[in-house]
Amino acid sequence: MIRSGGTGLACAIALALGVAGGANAQSIPLAEKVESNGTLTIASGLDYAPMQFVDEKGQPAGMNVEMAQAVAKLLGVELEIVTIPFKAQIPALVSERADIGWAGYTILPERLEQVDFVGFMSSGTVIVGLPETKDGLADPLSICGKKVAVANGNAADAVADRLSADCEAGGLAAIEKQIFPDQKDTIQALLTGRVDARLDDATSAGYYEATTNGKNVVASDPIDPAPLGLAIRKGDSAMGEMLSSALNALMADGTYATILEKYGMSAAAVTESVVYSDMSQLQN
The missing domain is CATH 3.40.190.10 (Periplasmic binding protein-like II)
Structure with a gap:
């Protein structure tokens, strides 16, 4: 389902609550907002292939979109993609228009002053x-x-x-x-x-x-070369734990590697998703 609203396109992608991944999902604590709404709301520019873009059918596509879909399915929630340009995503997190800036953010000191990051690739x-x-x-x-x-x-x-x-x-x-x-x-x-x-x-x-x-x-x-992260609100430890746990589960069951391979990004894979809240974590 695609719907227009606000300053951009928003699309809610319903994901089946299949048995696959259910056991893993049971051990992943849902952030309060995700649990109460039953929705994982992410910001995406949908303008940067192959990471995220709109395909010939007008649907969200790309590595980041498929990874977000896999995370939402594992958690047993619906995925909502709110189309927000990359440079406006951090302000959107602060104003709670979205829960995650789902893009390959380079982790920089000035960004860490505003948000935390959940590592998921290296670039x-x-x-x-x-x-x-x-x-x-x-x-x-x-x-x-x-x-x-x-x-x-x-x-x-x-x-x-x-x-x-x-x-x-x-x-x-x-x-x-x-x-x-x-x-x-x-x-x-x-x-x-x-x-x-x-x-x-x-x-x-x-x-x-x-x-x-x-x-x-x-x-x-x-x-x-440095880790890339998904942006979350500063200090939102519950969201960070939920997201990193889900990504680590996808790494363990092979879903993560399959998605990266599909888009020719296997060389950018990491072995563990880590929540970054301070630059000292990158210097160790």
């Missing part, structure tokens, strides 16, 4: 170029002085700034960063020659390489 930022420029973009400093595209709100934005500072510190020209509304725009900018390279999440770069038939290729190893 980094990669340099992406054209087939004919790939070999010359393997080194992070190879993009010094070049026009580089990043998507608005993406972790690659901060990586571009740091790399640009490294360029200048080494006596090289700064990066000419160009910010675009979303990843599709950065890809188009690269393919049309408006930029020399683009920075993208390692989790999605391989997918885009395939969907552009090899015209848009990963050139570097991941820069600053």
Whole structure:
């Protein structure tokens, strides 16, 4: 069922309360709001394939959508997806328009001041170029002085700034960063020659390489590999425990690996879901 409302599209996805996963679900404590409403409400931009997008039938699709569906099914509740742009998801959590910002958030100090995170993948930022420029973009400093595209709100934005500072510190020209509304725009900018390279999440770069038939290729190893998390309200320990327990159950029964493999993201898998509330957890 898809329904319009507020500032975006909301879709409630009814999930059957099957026997499968029931035993695991019994040991997972439901957060009070989820238990009382019988609904897991998540925020998603639905605009970042293969993580989350709208398919040709107009339905939510992608790795994050399938993972959320699997979690809701395991918990025996209904899934509601509220369409909220990535940059507005943390404010939406604070105002309780959603319970979870279901996106691959890089865990940053400034974000941890506002929300906690439930780790579910690992990623980094990669340099992406054209087939004919790939070999010359393997080194992070190879993009010094070049026009580089990043998507608005993406972790690659901060990586571009740091790399640009490294360029200048080494006596090289700064990066000419160009910010675009979303990843599709950065890809188009690269393919049309408006930029020399683009920075993208390692989790999605391989997918885009395939969907552009090899015209848009990963050139570097991941820069600053780090865990990715789902955002929850600061201090909401019950939600964090519920979500991490559900993800760990999906890891144990193979569902997690199956979903990642379907979208070519097996390399981004983690062995355990952890709740992050302080940057010190990432430094240990």
